[in-house]
Amino acid sequence: xxxxxxxxxxxxxxxxxxxxxxxxxxxxxxxxxxxxxxxxxxxxxxxxxxxxxxxxxxxxxxxxxxxxxxxxxxxxxxxxxxxxxxxxxxxxxxxxxxxxxxxxxxxxxxxxxxxxxxxxxxxxxxxxxxxxxxxxxxxxxxxxxxxxxxxxxxxxxxxxxxxxxxxxxxxxxxxxxxxxxxxxxxxxxxxxxxxxxxxxxxxxxxxxxxxxxxxxxxxxxxxxxxxxxxxxxxxxxxxxxxxxxxxxxxxxxxxxxxxxxxxxxxxxxxxxxxxxxxxxxxxxxxxxxxxxxxxxxxxxxxxxxxxxxxxxxxxxxxxxxxxxxxxxxxxxxxxxxxxxxxxxxxxxxxxxxxxxxxxxxxxxxxxxxxxxxxxxxxxxxxxxxxxxxxxxxxxxxxxxxxxxxxxxxxxxxxxxxxxxxxxxxxxxxxxxxxxxxxx
Numbered sequence: 001x002x003x004x005x006x007x008x009x010x011x012x013x014x015x016x017x018x019x020x021x022x023x024x025x026x027x028x029x030x031x032x033x034x035x036x037x038x039x040x041x042x043x044x045x046x047x048x049x050x051x052x053x054x055x056x057x058x059x060x061x062x063x064x065x066x067x068x069x070x071x072x073x074x075x076x077x078x079x080x081x082x083x084x085x086x087x088x089x090x091x092x093x094x095x096x097x098x099x100x101x102x103x104x105x106x107x108x109x110x111x112x113x114x115x116x117x118x119x120x121x122x123x124x125x126x127x128x129x130x131x132x133x134x135x136x137x138x139x140x141x142x143x144x145x146x147x148x149x150x151x152x153x154x155x156x157x158x159x160x161x162x163x164x165x166x167x168x169x170x171x172x173x174x175x176x177x178x179x180x181x182x183x184x185x186x187x188x189x190x191x192x193x194x195x196x197x198x199x200x201x202x203x204x205x206x207x208x209x210x211x212x213x214x215x216x217x218x219x220x221x222x223x224x225x226x227x228x229x230x231x232x233x234x235x236x237x238x239x240x241x242x243x244x245x246x247x248x249x250x251x252x253x254x255x256x257x258x259x260x261x262x263x264x265x266x267x268x269x270x271x272x273x274x275x276x277x278x279x280x281x282x283x284x285x286x287x288x289x290x291x292x293x294x295x296x297x298x299x300x301x302x303x304x305x306x307x308x309x310x311x312x313x314x315x316x317x318x319x320x321x322x323x324x325x326x327x328x329x330x331x332x333x334x335x336x337x338x339x340x341x342x343x344x345x346x347x348x349x350x351x352x353x354x355x356x357x358x359x360x361x362x363x364x365x366x367x368x369x370x371x372x373x374x375x376x377x378x379x380x381x382x383x384x385x386x387x388x389x390x391x392x393x394x395x396x397x398x399x400x401x402x403x404x405x406x407x408x409x410x411x412x413x414x415x416x417x418x419x420x421x422x423x424x425x426x427x428x429x430x431x432x433x434x435x436x437x438x439x
Contacts, residue, residue: 016198018130023160067125068361072128072365075135083128093195096189098188127364133155135351153344164278236410238349240370242346245373245407246370247373250375253274254374277336284340287344297349297418303341312400312401353366
């Protein structure tokens, strides 16, 4: 049984760790849409440079499943806490070094290559961070698991608030010309300070009681193989459940920045709307996560996916009005109200799908494979735009809606997980209960 002090420390550590990880990870996302196309891909046509810049952004998402598997393996064998310290150090170091990189004008092709490699390291780090952070909260909790686990997911938009705030503040301080010349480095270099704070908090949290009890009997020798052998259908359904949330996330937090600027808005106007919607998203995620403890994960996720499927067709027309108020309203409604319905309950849901000995690996892999939607969607959508001469938003909306409908189908195929014991994961309606080391 967990004591209240450790639960509070675990939740605070998970939230703060998620804030720091996503500050670094999403700082890159915002910079890729606004800066890197000019700094690291200055030899390319502007539209092609934007696609290339977003492509390097996507590599971070492509490497996240690798981090989920690697850190999940050792997290299931050695413990959640150790891996969380390592992921935080890896992310902080990679982000700091990005702030020191030479530009294309200074180092030629070596500059974007180094950028991509550091982005891969960021992806590996955040891929391992999420699963451990969620498990630290969920496995310490004895009640209201959705709410406490949801704090990890709430850290993502708060990290976005900090990253966009850091970029906007830097622009305001040094001006646009100096920002493109050297000012963009400042938000990346600041990450070393956040790293020190995060490590201080994280080292004070004990290992989770659920894992400690399980590892006394026997840890899984190969957690990934156990998941693929015993729960492949559950893993695939989990990926499908989360896919729409990530496609919507990539659209609202990355693609819409470049799209809004291209539609005639000032960059700061778009960033202001994104910052406001991100701040409100923290409340949305915690609110819907708490509600999922009362009425279940499935009803909340299903409702969010269905609303997002419809909202996808209103999003771009709202932006195309050229009205800053409607742009902000679209961002707030999408990112702070509808998206959190799909995203908030995922933290607890993924945790509840897998047994203790494979939970870090299974939850991380399912979440990070679904997370590919956030990395690939902006790139695919940018290419759709490029092939249509700047148009093609109807096709983009249809893709978002299709992802939402897939999530609906996969959510319906899963049993409700909110009332289960973490020692006994709930699997698909037609699937058998997964084998565990104690069964």
